[in-house]
Amino acid sequence: MKKKYTFGWDQGVAIFLLMTVVIGSFVSEYFANFDNISFVIQDIAEIAIIALAMTYLIIAGEIDLSVASILCLSSATLGFLFRNGAPFEMAILGGLLVGLLCGLINGFLVTVVGLPSLAVTIGTLALFRGLCYALLGNEPVNELPEEWIVLGYENIPGTFLPWSTIPLAILAAIAWIVLHYTRIGRWTFAIGINPEAAKFSGIPVARMKLGLFAVTGLMSGVAGVVYTLRFASASPDGAVGYELSVIAAVLFGGVAIAGGVGTLWGVLAAVLSLGAIRSVLQLIDFSANALLVVSGALLLISVVVPKAIEIYQSRRNSAFVTKI
Amino acid sequence: MKTAMTKLFRIRELPVFLALVIVVLITGTANPEFFTLSGFQDITLGVAVVATLAVAQTLVIVMKHIDLSVGSTIGFSAYLIGDASSQGHGFWYCMGLALALGLAVGAANGFMVAYLQLPSLVVTLGTLYIVRGIFNEVAGGNTITEDMVPGPINFIGLNTFFGIPYLFIVAVVLMLIVGFIMKRIRSARDLYAIGSNLLAAELGGIPVARRVFLAFLATGAVSGLAGAVLLARFNTAAANSGNGLELSVVAACVVGGVAIAGGVGTVYGAVIGAILLQAITMALGALGIPQFWQLAVNGTLLIAAISLDRYLSTRVKPTSIMGAK
Amino acid sequence: MIKKLAKVVAAAAIVGALVATAVTPASAVVPGIKTGLKIAIMPKAVNIGYFTAWNKGAQKACKEIGAKCDYVGPTEATGPAQVQFINKIIQQRYDVLVISAADQNAIVPSLNRAKARGITVVTSDADVAAASSKSRVVSVLPAASDRIGTAQVDWIAEAVGKKGSIAVLSAAATAANQNAWIAAMGPYLTKKYPNMSWVGGTVDKSTFYGDDDATKSTAQFAAILSQYPDVAGIISPTTVGVLAAAIEKKAKNAKVKVTGLGLPSQMAPYIEDGTTEKVGLWNPIDLGYVAVYAAARAESGTFNGRVGSSFKAGNKTYKVTKGGIAFLGDPFTFTKKNIATFKKIY
Numbered sequence: 001m002k003k004k005y006t007f008g009w010d011q012g013v014a015i016f017l018l019m020t021v022v023i024g025s026f027v028s029e030y031f032a033n034f035d036n037i038s039f040v041i042q043d044i045a046e047i048a049i050i051a052l053a054m055t056y057l058i059i060a061g062e063i064d065l066s067v068a069s070i071l072c073l074s075s076a077t078l079g080f081l082f083r084n085g086a087p088f089e090m091a092i093l094g095g096l097l098v099g100l101l102c103g104l105i106n107g108f109l110v111t112v113v114g115l116p117s118l119a120v121t122i123g124t125l126a127l128f129r130g131l132c133y134a135l136l137g138n139e140p141v142n143e144l145p146e147e148w149i150v151l152g153y154e155n156i157p158g159t160f161l162p163w164s165t166i167p168l169a170i171l172a173a174i175a176w177i178v179l180h181y182t183r184i185g186r187w188t189f190a191i192g193i194n195p196e197a198a199k200f201s202g203i204p205v206a207r208m209k210l211g212l213f214a215v216t217g218l219m220s221g222v223a224g225v226v227y228t229l230r231f232a233s234a235s236p237d238g239a240v241g242y243e244l245s246v247i248a249a250v251l252f253g254g255v256a257i258a259g260g261v262g263t264l265w266g267v268l269a270a271v272l273s274l275g276a277i278r279s280v281l282q283l284i285d286f287s288a289n290a291l292l293v294v295s296g297a298l299l300l301i302s303v304v305v306p307k308a309i310e311i312y313q314s315r316r317n318s319a320f321v322t323k324i
Numbered sequence: 325m326k327t328a329m330t331k332l333f334r335i336r337e338l339p340v341f342l343a344l345v346i347v348v349l350i351t352g353t354a355n356p357e358f359f360t361l362s363g364f365q366d367i368t369l370g371v372a373v374v375a376t377l378a379v380a381q382t383l384v385i386v387m388k389h390i391d392l393s394v395g396s397t398i399g400f401s402a403y404l405i406g407d408a409s410s411q412g413h414g415f416w417y418c419m420g421l422a423l424a425l426g427l428a429v430g431a432a433n434g435f436m437v438a439y440l441q442l443p444s445l446v447v448t449l450g451t452l453y454i455v456r457g458i459f460n461e462v463a464g465g466n467t468i469t470e471d472m473v474p475g476p477i478n479f480i481g482l483n484t485f486f487g488i489p490y491l492f493i494v495a496v497v498l499m500l501i502v503g504f505i506m507k508r509i510r511s512a513r514d515l516y517a518i519g520s521n522l523l524a525a526e527l528g529g530i531p532v533a534r535r536v537f538l539a540f541l542a543t544g545a546v547s548g549l550a551g552a553v554l555l556a557r558f559n560t561a562a563a564n565s566g567n568g569l570e571l572s573v574v575a576a577c578v579v580g581g582v583a584i585a586g587g588v589g590t591v592y593g594a595v596i597g598a599i600l601l602q603a604i605t606m607a608l609g610a611l612g613i614p615q616f617w618q619l620a621v622n623g624t625l626l627i628a629a630i631s632l633d634r635y636l637s638t639r640v641k642p643t644s645i646m647g648a649k
Numbered sequence: 650m651i652k653k654l655a656k657v658v659a660a661a662a663i664v665g666a667l668v669a670t671a672v673t674p675a676s677a678v679v680p681g682i683k684t685g686l687k688i689a690i691m692p693k694a695v696n697i698g699y700f701t702a703w704n705k706g707a708q709k710a711c712k713e714i715g716a717k718c719d720y721v722g723p724t725e726a727t728g729p730a731q732v733q734f735i736n737k738i739i740q741q742r743y744d745v746l747v748i749s750a751a752d753q754n755a756i757v758p759s760l761n762r763a764k765a766r767g768i769t770v771v772t773s774d775a776d777v778a779a780a781s782s783k784s785r786v787v788s789v790l791p792a793a794s795d796r797i798g799t800a801q802v803d804w805i806a807e808a809v810g811k812k813g814s815i816a817v818l819s820a821a822a823t824a825a826n827q828n829a830w831i832a833a834m835g836p837y838l839t840k841k842y843p844n845m846s847w848v849g850g851t852v853d854k855s856t857f858y859g860d861d862d863a864t865k866s867t868a869q870f871a872a873i874l875s876q877y878p879d880v881a882g883i884i885s886p887t888t889v890g891v892l893a894a895a896i897e898k899k900a901k902n903a904k905v906k907v908t909g910l911g912l913p914s915q916m917a918p919y920i921e922d923g924t925t926e927k928v929g930l931w932n933p934i935d936l937g938y939v940a941v942y943a944a945a946r947a948e949s950g951t952f953n954g955r956v957g958s959s960f961k962a963g964n965k966t967y968k969v970t971k972g973g974i975a976f977l978g979d980p981f982t983f984t985k986k987n988i989a990t991f992k993k994i995y
Contacts, residue, residue: 030740039736065571113631116585118390119578122571123627130620137616138822138858142754142778153758231728233754237823240727248449257443282737288695288724289460296453303442357875362901366871460724465701470896470918482900558863559896563696563724565863609872615858616822 009254009306010266017273024280031283034160042153042230044275045164046071046223046239048268050246051253052175053219055267056212058250059179061192061259064106064213065121067220068242069128074099074224076132079141079234088145095228096221102128103217107210125243132236140235144228152229164226171222176264188212192259248295249274252302274298336581337593339636343629344600347607355610361487368492369557371602373398375495376553377569378576378594379502380546383539385577388519388586389437389444391540392570394547396455397429399566401551403459405477406468406561415474422548429455430544431537438536452570460563468561481556491556495595498546503591515539519586576601579629600629681951684715686745688941689738693726693751693775699888699912699933700749702995703774706937707747710962714945716745726861728755735759739766745944747937749774753781753825760784769948773940774933775826779972786947787954788974789940789967791931794826797886798833800929800980801909802842805882808906808926812844813881816873817856818866818894818909820887830886831856848877859890866893874903885909891928895919913983913991920988929982934995939967939977 025032050067057064078095082088102124109120151163179185190198191205199205228234253270255262277298281291352358377394384391401422408418429451436447470478480490506512514535517525526532555561580597582589604625608618678684690707692700704720711718721737723730731751738746739762746768750756757777760770761784769786776788791797805815817834819827835852838845849855857873859866866889873880883905885891891909895916898907911928919925942962946952952960959968960975967975983991 030742033740036736036740039740043733043736109627109631113634115627115630115634116578116583118584119574119630120627122575122578123623123630125571125623126626127620127623130617130623133616133822134620138828140752140754140823143780149758153762227729230758231732231752231755232758233728233752235728235752235754235823237727237821238755239729241725244449251446251449257445278733279737282733283740285719285721287461288722288730288734289457292457292460292724293454294457296450296455296457299446299450299453300436303446304436304440307440307442355876357878363875365901366875370868370871460696463696465696465698467698467892467915469915558867558893559900560863560892562698562863567862605868606872606875609876612876615856 009302010263010269012305013253013266013269013273017269017276020273020276020280024276024283028280028283031280036279036283038155038160038162040272040275040279041165041168042162043279044271045162045168045230046227047242047245047249048168048271049171049223049226050216050219050242051249051267051271052171052264053212053216054246054250055175055253055255055262055264056179056188057216058247058255058257059192059259059262060188060209060212061195062110062117062209062212063121063247063257064117064216065243065247066102066106066124066128067216067223067246068239069125069132070099070102070217070220071224071227071242072132072236072238072240073102073128073135074221075228075234075238076135076236078225078228079144080135082144083141088148092225095225096218099221099224100214100218103214103220104210106217107213110213111206111210129236132238136234136236138236140233142233144232144234148229149232152226152232164230167222167226171219172264172268176268179264184208189260192261194260245274248299252298254302254306336588337590337596339633340580340593340596340600340629343632344596344603347600347603351603351607351610354612358606358610365484365487365489367599367602367606369489370606371598372489372491372495373550373554373557374569374572374576374602375492375595375598376498376550377547377573378580378598379495379499379591380543380550381573381577382582382589382591382594383502383506383515384444384543385574385582385584386519386586386589387515387536387539388522388584389536389540390448390574390584391433391444391543392448392574393429393433393451393455394543394573395566395569396452396459397426397544397547397566398550398554398569399561399564400455400459400462401425401548402555402561402565403463403468403551403563405474405551405555406472407466409474410468410472415476418474419549419552422551423545424548425551426544426546426548427541428544429547430541433544434537434540437540438533456567463563466562468555470559473555473559477552477556478559480552481559491553494553499591499595506591511535516587519588521587572601573598575626579626579633581633597629601626604629678715679713681949682714682942682945683949686714686716686945686948687743688716688718688745688747688944689743690718690720690937690941691722691731691734691738691746691748692720693722693731693749694724695720695722696724697726698915702912703749703933703937705995706932706934706939707941708937709934710938710941710945713963714942716941716945718941719743723751726751728752731756732759735763739763739768742766743768745769745771745948747771747773747940747944750777750825751775752823753778757781757784769944771940771944771947774936776974778825782973785973787943787952787969788972789936789943789977790974791936791977792979793976794829795833795837797910797980798830799837801830801884801886802834802838804908804927804929804982805884805906806838806842806845808908809845809881811842814846814848814877814879815855815882815884816848816877816880817852818869818873818883818885818887818890819856819858820861820890822858822860824861824887827886834884845881848873848880859885859887859893861887861889863889863893866890867897870894870897874901874905880905882906882908888912888915888930891925892916892919895924899924910980911983912995913988914993914995916983917988917992920983920985923985927982927984929980931977931980932995935977938962939975943967943975 074095077098078091081091081094110117187203249271253267405418436442437444514530576598577594580593772785772788847855857869859869891911894907907925939962946960
C-alpha cells in the first residue's frame with residue numbers, strides 16, 4: 001500500500017515536470033528555448049549534486065543541515081589555496097578533500113558520539129561557515145584562471161548543455177544505480193525502515209551512516225567547485241540558505257522524512273521541476289516574494305497530496321476510518 | 325539529605341546550568357565589565373526574544389516534532405504591530421492582530437501535523453516559506469521606526485524593574501507559567517508521553533491529535549505575541565526581521581536538554597540553553613577572539629554543548645532516547 | 650506650370666515629412682535618447698527601503714525619457730540570487746540593465762553574458778570589482794570612496810571634540826562598498842586628528858560587522874561597548890547599522906557618539922531628540938535617476954562611458970572619471986536644521 005502511493009508520487013513529479021515545461025512554453029515566449037534550458041540547468045546544478053547524496057541520508061533516517069556551509073568551505077579552500085600559489089587543479093583537489101573531511105566530522109559526531117543529526121548539523125553549519133570567514137576574512141578570491149571560469153558558464157560546444165551537466169549526469173547515474181540496484185542501496189533503505197533490525201541482520205549500520213555523511217560532504221565539495229566556477233569567485237558568504245533548497249527538493253521528490261522511502265529519479269525530477277517552475281514564474285513576472293510562497297506551497301503539496309490520496313484509498317478499501 | 329542531593333544531581337538541567345556558570349566565570353575573569361549591571365542587562369536583553377520562542381518550541385519538541393515557522397511568524401507579527409499602530413490603531417488592536425496571525429499559522433501547522441499526520445519538519449518548512457513570502461510582499465521596502473511602536477511596547481523594551489529588563493521578566497514569567505502547566509496539568513504532561521512512545525500514548529487513551537494540534541496552536545500564538553517582544557527589543561522591523569531565528573531557537577532547546585528525540589526536557593532548560601548560547605556569543609567578543617574566528621568558535625562550542633548534554637543525560641537520568649529522530 | 654510646381658512642393662513636403670519621421674525618433678521626448686526602451690532596474694534586494702527610494706528616482710527618469718522600466722530583483726541581497734534575475738532579464742530581451750551589485754564578483758560572468766547579448770549594463774550605487782569594470786558601460790556612484798569614508802571621520806571627530814577612540818560598525822564583512830570606505834578612514838584619522846585613535850589600534854581591528862541585520866548590528870553595538878567601555882564614537886557606514894546604533898544608544902542612555910550613513914526618514918527621530926548630531930547620505934533618488942539617463946544614452950549610442958566623456962541627466966552634466974565611474978557629488982549631511990525637509994523626501 002505504502003509502496004504504491006510513493007511510486008505514484010514519483011511519477012507525479014515527473015508528470016509535474018513535463019506539465020511545467022509544456023505549460024511554460026505556452027505561457028511565456030521566453031521559456032522554451034535552448035538558452036533558458038541552459039540557465040535552468042546551471043541554476044540547479046549545485047543543488048542537484050548535493051541532493052543526490054542527501055537522498056541517501058534522508059532515506060537512511062538522517063539529515064544534514066550543514067551542506068551549504070560545506071559547499072562554501074570547499075569553495076573557500078579552493079580560493080585560499082589558489083590565492084596562495086597552488087596550481088588550480090591542486091586547489092580543486094583541496095576543496096574536494098575538505099568537503100570529504102567535513103562530511104566525516106558530521107558522520108563521526110552522529111555515529112560515534114551519538115548526537116542527533118538535526119541538532120549536530122546546526123552546530124557544524126556554524127562551524128564550517130565560520131571556517132570560511134577564518135580562511136578568507138573579508139577578501140573574496142576573484143582572480144581565477146580564465147580557462148576554468150568558462151567551464152562555469154559556457155555550454156559544451158555544439159550543444160545547449162552547460163559544462164556542469166557533465167559532473168551532474170555522471171554522479172546522478174552512479175547515485176541512481178547504486179541506490180536502486182546494489183547492496184549498498186538496499187542497506188540504505190533497510191537502515192531507514194528499521195535501524196535495529198538492520199543491525200541485527202548484519203548490516204554495518206554505523207559504518208554505513210558514516211560513509212553516507214562522508215559522501216554528502218564530498219558531494220557538497222563538488223558542488224562547491226561548480227559554484228566557484230559559475231560565479232568566478234570564492235567568498236565566505238556563498239550559498240547561504242542552500243541547505244533548505246536541497247532538503248525541499250529531496251522532500252518534493254517523494255523521499256519521506258521519516259526514512260525508508262524514496263527514489264532517485266523522483267528527486268532528480270523534483271530538482272528539475274523546481275528549477276523549471278521558478279524559471280517560468282520569473283518569466284511571467286512573478287515577484288521574488290511570490291516565488292517564496294510558491295516554494296512553500298509546493299513543499300506542502302508534496303506531502304498533503306499523497307496523504308490525501310492515501311486517506312481516500314483507505315476509506316474506499318477498508319472498513320476502518322482513519323482517525324480525523 | 326542524601327536523596328535530596330542525588331535528586332539534585334539528576335536534574336536534567338544541571339549540565340547546561342553548570343556550563344552557563346563556567347562560561348560566565350571565564351568571561352568575567354577575562355573582562356570584568358561582564359560582571360557589572362550593564363553586562364547582566366546585555367545578556368538578559370539579548371536573550372529575551374530567543375528565550376520566549378524557546379519556551380514555546382519546547383512544547384513542540386518534547387512531542388518529537390519541530391516548528392521551523394517561528395522566525396517568519398514573529399517577524400511578520402512585529403511588522404504588523406508597528407504598521408497597525410502607525411495607522412492609528414490602539415495597543416490592544418495591534419496585539420490582537422499579532423495574536424490572530426500567530427493563531428492562524430499555528431492552526432495551519434497544527435491541522436496538517438495533527439490531523440493529516442504529516443511530518444512537522446516538512447510542514448513547518450513550507451509554512452516558513454509561505455509566511456515569509458507574504459510578509460515580504462506586505463512589508464516591501466518599508467521599515468517600522470520607533471515612532472510607530474505602540475507606547476506600552478516601547479516602554480517595556482526600554483525600561484528595567486530594579487535593574488532587570490522588563491523584556492527578560494516577560495520571558496521568565498512565560499517560562500514559569502508554561503513550566504508549571506507542563507508539570508502539573510495532566511493534558512500538558514501528555515505531551516511527554518506522545519514524544520516518548522506514540523503508540524503507548526494512543527493506547528493509553530490520550531487524544532493525541534487534539535494535544536498535538538493545541539501544542540502547535542499555542543506555539544503559533546506565542547510566536548505571534550512575541551512579535552511585540554521583537555519590536556520592543558529592536559524598536560524597528562522590516563522585511564528581514566526574524567530571519568533565521570528558528571535555528572537559534574532549536575539550538576537553545578537542544579543545548580538546554582530538550583532532546584530532539586522527544587519525551588524529555590523542560591522550559592527551564594530551554595531558557596537556560598538560550599542564556600548559555602547568548603553568553604557564549606558575548607564571551608567571544610569579551611575574550612577578544614578575532615571577528616573572523618567567532619562564528620567557527622561559536623559553532624564548535626554549540627557542538628560541545630550538545631555533546632556534553634547528551635553525555636551527561638545518559639549518566640544523569642535513565643532515558644530511552646533511541647537516537648536521532 | 651504652377652500646378653506642376655505645386656505637385657513638386659507637395660511631393661517634397663511628403664518626402665521631407667517621411668524623412669523627418671524616419672530620422673528623428675518617434676515623439677523624441679529627450680533628444681539623443683531612443684524612446685520605448687525596455688529597462689530593468691535591479692536593486693541588491695527588493696525589500697530594502699533605500700532601494701525603494703533609488704527606484705523612485707529611476708522611475709522618474711524613465712517617465713521623462715519615455716521608457717518602460719521594471720523594478721526586479723531577489724529577496725536576498727546575494728550575488729547568486731541576482732544572477733537568476735539577470736538571466737531573466739537576458740531571456741526577456743531587455744535593452745538596458747541598471748543594477749546595484751550585491752556581490753562585486755559573483756555577477757560578473759552573467760553581466761558579461763548580458764553584454765554579449767546586446768544589453769547595455771550600468772551599475773549604480775554598488776559597482777563590480779575594478780578588474781571587471783569592462784562588464785558594464787559606466788558606474789554611477791555617489792562619491793569617491795575616500796570622500797565618503799573621510800567625511801564620516803570628520804563628522805565623528807566633530808561630535809567627539811576631536812579626541813578619543815572610535816570604532817566602526819559596518820555591514821557584511823564582504824561588503825565591497827563599506828570596505829572601501831573604511832580603508833580610507835584609517836590613514837585619514839591618523840593624519841588629520843592626531844588626538845584620536847582607533848579602539849583596537851588599527852581600523853581593521855576596530856571594525857565590527859553587523860551584516861546589515863538589525864539583530865546582529867544591535868548585538869555588535871553592545872559588543873563594542875562591552876569590550877571598549879571608553880569608546881568615544883562609533884561610525885556606522887550603513888543605514889541599517891547607524892539606525893540600530895542610534896536605537897541602542899538611546900535605549901541604554903550611552904554616552905558614545907554615533908554617526909554614519911543614515912536615511913533621513915529613518916534617522917529623523919534620533920536627530921530631533923539629539924541622540925545623534927549628524928548623519929549623512931547622498932540622495933538615492935538622484936543615484937537612480939542619473940543611472941537611468943547614463944544607461945539610456947549609452948543604449949542610444951550618444952554616450953560610450955569612456956574616461957573623460959560626459960553625459961547629461963536632467964539639468965546637470967556628469968563626467969566619467971578613472972575606472973569608468975561618474976560621481977554624483979558630496980553626500981548631504983542631515984542635522985536638526987534640515988532634517989524636517991529631508992525626512993519627507995527619502
